[in-house]
Amino acid sequence: MELLQVENVEVVYNDVVLVLKGLSLAVEEGGITALLGANGAGKSTTLKAISGLLEGEDGEVTDGSVVYDGKTINKWAPEKVVREGIFQVMEGRRIFEDLTVEENLRCGAYTRPRSEYAAGVERVYEYFPRLKERRKQVAGYMSGGEQQMLAIGRSLMAKPRLLLLDEPSLGLAPLLVEEIFSIIRRINSEEGVTVLLVEQNARAALGIADMAYIMENGRIVMDGKSEDLLNNPDVQEFYLGMGHGGEKRSFRNVKHYRRRKRWLG
Ligand SMILES: Nc1ncnc2c1ncn2[C@@H]1O[C@H](COP(=O)(O)OP(=O)(O)O)[C@@H](O)[C@H]1O
Numbered sequence: 001m002e003l004l005q006v007e008n009v010e011v012v013y014n015d016v017v018l019v020l021k022g023l024s025l026a027v028e029e030g031g032i033t034a035l036l037g038a039n040g041a042g043k044s045t046t047l048k049a050i051s052g053l054l055e056g057e058d059g060e061v062t063d064g065s066v067v068y069d070g071k072t073i074n075k076w077a078p079e080k081v082v083r084e085g086i087f088q089v090m091e092g093r094r095i096f097e098d099l100t101v102e103e104n105l106r107c108g109a110y111t112r113p114r115s116e117y118a119a120g121v122e123r124v125y126e127y128f129p130r131l132k133e134r135r136k137q138v139a140g141y142m143s144g145g146e147q148q149m150l151a152i153g154r155s156l157m158a159k160p161r162l163l164l165l166d167e168p169s170l171g172l173a174p175l176l177v178e179e180i181f182s183i184i185r186r187i188n189s190e191e192g193v194t195v196l197l198v199e200q201n202a203r204a205a206l207g208i209a210d211m212a213y214i215m216e217n218g219r220i221v222m223d224g225k226s227e228d229l230l231n232n233p234d235v236q237e238f239y240l241g242m243g244h245g246g247e248k249r250s251f252r253n254v255k256h257y258r259r260r261k262r263w264l265g
């Protein structure tokens, strides 16, 4: 079953800047779906169109719809979206730097009854033992990797049904990315949380995702099962850095190039 359908969504910022140009994607319940693309492609905007967070940025869904669990949610306030089970972990680990690890976790549980708090914290510590060691520490002094763990742990406190992760690998060393991604996979399978994972790190994301979409310039340019994309020569060349040329080209240029080649050849 599809838990989320984004259908032909257009997003405009400040009434003038068109950023999403008819974007469509679907997220299967219980799986991990990756949304890949370069900087500026519109990945964060897509997540905000789902979570309702465009509102605070003078952005608006001007066409299309976002359907979650059969309900059209693109006019909903962000608080309502959270209460219905969608939680977005923002890019850049927006934790509360002056609060301790445990206080940060408590903040994630604001939509839940207090009685669930203790069990929730223990559950987070099972996934992230390092957070338990640092439970009394002020979050702002932790390493980037630990802050990312805290951001994900805090989202678990809300018991989401759909977790939106915005570039959890950003700025982290490869070993740490591997560690955090394997925990994301565990959370997905053990908690039954559906994940929409936004990444520039295509290799890491395709390693744990079931399905993936690649976007450029506000549109999806390719989609498929992760294993098929990993084996696709264009994906290998342009997103996995396995090509020969130094110049970074986009899919659209490749298509033009192929068309031209066919035409001339
Ligand atoms: N609040 C905003 N106001 C105006 N333009 C924005 C805003 N946020 C993002 N944009 C523009 O939208 C485009 C896509 O941004 P974004 O969704 O952040 O891309 P990504 O997450 O893929 O890097 C960029 O050109 C960016 O400059």
Ligand SMILES: [Mg+2]
Binding pocket: 043, 044, 045, 091, 166
């Ligand atoms: Mg972004």
